[in-house]
Amino acid sequence: MSRTTRRALVVSLAAAGLVPLTNGTAHASTLAAVVPTAPVYTVVQEGLTAEQAEKLARTAGIGNALRPDGSFSFTDPRRFARVPGTAVERGKDEDGRATVSEAVDFTALARTKALPDDEALKLAKNLLPVPDGYGARPVVDHTTLDQSDTRGTLLRSYNLDTTVSYQLTLGDVPVVGPGAKVRASFAGDGSVVQLGQAVRQIKRSGEVPIVSPARAQETCTQLYGARTKQDTPVLGYYAPALGATDANGQGAVAQLLPHYICRPVDGVSETSSYGGKLVPASPATAPTVQLKASGDGRTVSASAGVKGGTGPYAYSWSSSSVPLDLPKAQIQYVGQNRYDPRDPQKTFTETLTVTVTDTNGLATTAKVDLVNLQGDASSSGVQGGVGGTLASNGIEQTVDEWQCAQDSADGYKSVMQSKGHSVAFDWRGPLAWEKDFKDKNQGGLDASYADKVDAQWYTGHGWSGGFTFKGAHDDGNITPNEARWGDDNLEWLQLESCQVLRDTNGKKDYFGRWGQAFQGLHLLNGFDTNAQCLNGGTGRRFASYLFPEKLGWWTTRDALTVQQAWGTMAADLEPAGTRWRSMSPATYKVATGQWVTNLGDYYWGQGSVGPDIRPGSTINPLQGFFSVSGVS
Structure with missing residues (x-):
């Protein structure tokens, strides 16, 4: 790197709060006059080839x-994340299904010894060498x-294993996204219980001018809205999900380009995260979009005109009234034409x-509003929008303007339906209500929605005290004192939301x-840390792990338990250091002297499922809770 280039990059990183605005050779005011730039990296190989993967498997x-x-x-x-257990009793659930x-x-837990951190680091270094060009900061946890x-x-x-994951960097700048994952989990004897790698081989190939952090912050404000406060964004690189065909080492992504990572301020804790939406740091390299839409009160027609960037383009549409799976530039669909079916007196605005x-x-993201699905509207797009800090089945998704959240819900729904399991309801954006999760004895509707199904998927904002909704049905938050789940049906609740299961003290x-x-709820799946939504298909990946993976007639992977599916999805797609958690009720069987939990539940039809356990809020020495947590 030339001295001028280094100075330019120092300026951009310093403005983003990553390094001090000095290098010991020039005054800060002199450096500030240099047009900031950042390196560009060309993709040399897309992930692993079959030969490389076979070698990795043999080594591991x-x-x-x-x-x-x-x-x-x-x-x-x-x-992996498996709590040793013994089957002790058989029965039936409320629907007559075997438990x-x-x-x-x-006794088996007492024999479990976690591998020391330093030994895990050595094994990970030998097993998963960091690809050329990247830096890596190891995160060791259990x-x-x-x-x-x-x-x-x-x-x-008890520590069940030792995990080493890498936060990858390019030139000391973090790389985020599903295409930047390198991690391994080891049993106490050093054997591998989980291993994941999704990363491109790259080489540096020039530089691009980048905008100032202040300019990027203006774009972040456009993406989130003026009501959301923003801290100064930080520079990073976005690595999309890999896209090779038959592991041939070739994909559509040609370059890794610099982005700014928005830092929205959490309205609850008044702190900002580094997991916000991404905006291109070099707008000239990104596409621009002109969105036009019209509605006749029932049918909406829309088109997206695109210029710039590098084709081919992927189109993802989302509606605030109906799920959409229309990956093309021009679309037509029938909207929700009775406003809100649960409150028909309200005027409905289709976004x-x-x-x-x-x-x-x-x-680049563009959106328009059509009141009561009528009229004409157009909008220029805002560059950015990737990511964000994020039986019968139900879906509620409260951030309908986030494409990654729409993709997550769509993926969960698609897998469940493809396996023959129904989706009883699918509420998104303003149609997702807090009342749907609120206890029926407190005026809620959970018996008709969240507690009516076997499994529920939620994507939206959260904090240690609950998770959020748009509108006021009854209010914008569900909190623990309002929730009584499983007394009707719900077995497994998945919360793709920040910090809901946080250990605060x-x-x-x-x-x-x-x-x-x-x-009666069997498992509450969530996150201790922030959870990031980076277009990695979290809902699809979680649901797919609930079922076996087959190649023709051959089973290449058995179905995972619900808890394992949650942890493996997070390991695959969440950034290094993200802590996931699964919480289960427990009851003590006096006759056998054993604690029974639901941690070993499989999804219905894929393996054993435990009975309903109802510890509730009563102080009882014969009841309690267990949780399993790990890091991505």
């Missing part, structure tokens, strides 16, 4: 888990089992959004917060 002593897109994703269903009570095997009583008091903890993404992952206080909500 595991089966070859190469995906056609060039990523590698191995999970040992017998050992199997599984007790925790504490998959952990915790137990509490019904008051939420922590009783004991139509299109996100156009070029072949290198640069996105180091004493596992999420047990005490959410314990009262368990009235």
Whole structure:
């Protein structure tokens, strides 16, 4: 890197808050006059080839888990995040389906020894060398089992494995996205229980001028709206999901280009995260979009005109009234023409959004509003919009303007329906109500929606005290004191939302917060840390892990438990260091001296499912909770 180039990059990083505005050779005012630039990286190879994956599998002593897109994703269903247990009792649930009570095997747990951190680091370094051109910051942590009583008091903890994941960088700038994943989890004997790699080989190939952080912050404000405060965005690189064909090392992404990562301020904690939406740091490299739409009160027609960027383009449409799966430039669809079916007196505003993404992952988002699905509207797009900090089945998704959230819900729905499981309802944006999750005895509608189905998928904003909704039905938040899940039906609730299962004081206080909500609910899946939505298909990936993976008649991967599916999805797609968590109720069987949990549940039809356990909020020494958590 030349001295001038280095100075320019220092200026851009300093303005983003990454490095101080000085290099010891020139005054800051002199450096500030240099037009800021950032490197561009050309893709040399898309993921792993078949030969490389076979070598990786042999070295790791595991089966070859190469995906056609060039990523590698191995999970040992017998050992990863698996709490040792014993089947102790059989019964039936409220619908007459067979259940199997599984007790925790504490004798086996006592024999479980986690691999020391330094040994795990050495194994990871030898097994997963960082590709040329990248820097890597290792994050070492554990998959952990915790137990509490019904008051939420922590009783004991066990480390089940040791995980090493890498935060990849390019020139000391973070790389984010599903195409920047390198991690491994080890059992106590050093054997591999989970391994994932999804990364491109690259080489540096020039530079592009970039806008100032202040300019990028203006774009972040446009994406989030003026009501959301923004801290200064930081520079990064976005790595889209891999896209090879038959693991041939070739994909459509030609370059990794610089982005700014928005930092929206959390309205609850008044702090900002680094997991916000991404905006192109070099607008000249990104596409521009002109959206036009018209409606006659029932049918909406729309078109997206695109210029710039690098084709071919991907088109993703989202509606605030109906799910859309129309990946083309011109669309037509029938909207929700009775306003809100649960409150028909309200005037309904249809918000139509299109996100156009070029072949290198640069996105531009445009949206228009049609009152009562009528009239004409047009809009120029805002460059950016990638990502954001993010049986019968139900879907509620409250950030309909986020394409990654729409994709997550669409993917979950698609997999479930393809496996023959119904989706009873699918509410998005303003049609997703807090009342749908609120206890029926407190005026809520959970018996008709969230608690009527076996599994529920939610995507939206959250914090340690609950998760959020648009509008006021009854209000904008569901909190633990309003939730009583499972007394009608719900077994598994998935919250793709930040910090809902956060340990805020180091004493596992999420047990005490959410314990009262368990009235038959088997598992609450969520995150301790922020969860990021980076167009990685989280809903689709989670749902696919609930079922076996087959190649013709051959089963290449068995179905995972619901808890394993959640952790493996996070390991595949969430940034390094993200902590996921699954919380289960427990009851003590006096006759056998064993604790029974739902941690070993499979989805219906794929393996054993435990009975309903209702510890609720009553102080009872024979009941309590367990949780399993790990890092991506």
